[in-house]
Amino acid sequence: MSALLEVDGLAKHYPVKKGLLLQKQVGAVRAVDGVSFTLNRGETLALVGESGCGKSTTARLVLRLIEPSAGRIRFDGQDVTKVDGGAMRALRRRMQIVFQDPYASLNPRLTVGDAIAEPMAVHGIGNEASRRAKVQELLALVGLRPFHADRYPHEFSGGQRQRIGIARALAVEPDLVVCDEPVSALDVSIQAQVVNLMKDLQARLGLSYLFIAHDLAVVKHMADRIAVMYLGAVMEVGEKRALFARPRHPYTRALLAAIPHPDPSRRGRVTPLGGDVPSPMAVPPGCRFHTRCPFAQDRCRSEVPALRDLQGQQVACHFAESLPDPGLDYSGGLTEAAAKRLALYDAARRKAAA
Secondary structure, three states, X not given: OOEEEEEEEEEEEEEEXXXXXXXXXXXXXXXXXXXXXXXXXOOEEEEEOOOOOOHHHHHHHXXXXXXXXXXXXXXXXXXXXXXXXXHHHHHHHHEEEEXXXXXXXXXXXXXXXXXXXXXXXXXXXXXXXXXXXXXHHHHHHOOOOHHHXXXXXXXXXXXXXXXXXXXXXXXXXXOEEEEXXXXXXXXXXXXXXXXXXXXXXXXXXXXXXXXXXXXXXXXXXXXXXXXXXXXXXXXXXXXXXXXXXXXXXXXXXXXXXXXXXXXXXXXXXXXXXXXXOOOOOOOXXXXXXXXXXXXXXXXXXXXXOOOEEEOOEEEOOOOHHHOOOOOOOHHHOOOHHHHHHHHHHHHXXXXXXX
């Protein structure tokens, strides 16, 4: 596969000021701090991690909805950080986003048809008649009816609104769609429909997804590869099956071990994480995870681990090769509720294909 998106050393630091008229900078919030990854064409890369680890900020930086403090973003070989004006607008047509809250992301004063047609008008695609026809086509593509174009967002359910958000993102025929927790605000049964819709659209249109989620059952169903973030940095990147079967980083292990298994005999011997996530204003020296890592040594407190290749995965840990086996079946370590959600996703997909 060829890389569509390449992110190297991406950072976003927000200055913290105090004093008379807030003129003196006393620190910085390191929301994203040196993130690197690649996304291939037709692939889904999931960003996972605790709340506040920088996933959504990374997504907005990739699209340049906010400006990076440092780093490089290459989209289809072009450096996005050095593009402005009309060239940036042309790039935005190829990069779209589906937001977490499907109601807040839709203009309540616009009908659904106008909301979906607006990106086409902004980018000068077609005329009014062709845009109306495209709206009808997109509504059908996401499972809505033609007459829905004349209704307003408040007249739809959450699942329907998210379908509208997806249709709007697809209106300009993008190559990359950033999905910022697109199903977290939806009921479980609706999650299954939206997730399966997104997978079907990816197969049909050749889309690439940067997929942000907390629910590891959704990630396990959607992703091809997974990048694990902690305190603004990437801790581990790997193919989905390999990462679930054998996580290399202690933090990845902790995330997966936090999902209780219904069979107590298969839960393994896992040392729970202690302490709280440090403030992004005071990132610990060395490995930023060492304050909570049960395997931390002196080297971890002084030397920042590089993200290095290890048997097909990338891991930022000095001692990844020598970590003890916790005896936990991570690949099967999903809660009963999560397992039911996965079964629901698969059943709905098989039904749609029949």
